[in-house]
Amino acid sequence: xxxxxxxxxNHEGDRKKGxxxxxxxxxxxxxxxxxxxxxxxNRSERFRSTLELIKLIDEAMSSGQQISFERKDSVS
Numbered sequence: 248x249x250x251x252x253x254x255x256x257n258h259e260g261d262r263k264k265g266x267x268x269x270x271x272x273x274x275x276x277x278x279x280x281x282x283x284x285x286x287x288x289n290r291s292e293r294f295r296s297t298l299e300l301i302k303l304i305d306e307a308m309s310s311g312q313q314i315s316f317e318r319k320d321s322v323s
Contacts, residue, residue: 269300297315 266286273280283300284291285307294300 265304267304267307 268284268286269281270283271279271281278298279300280293280295282291282293282299283303288307290307292303295304309315
């Protein structure tokens with residue numbers, strides 16, 4: 248990918264925008280837990296770690312679809 252291609256990707260019209268409202272409810276084990284709201288779609292999802300929050304936002308921006316995250320709880 249050349250410099251011209253990168254500039255084309257960065258063009259204002261080619262970028263999707265999103266507004267996310269993040270409510271941090273707890274900070275445990277060096278990570279955040281809370282809720283994120285995707286304002287444009289009026290959808291919300293709970294997250295249990297900072298990484299999960301980032302994945303939710305990334306998924307929403309890349310797919311343009313409902314934000315969701317399949318959770319697998321471990322049983323001890």
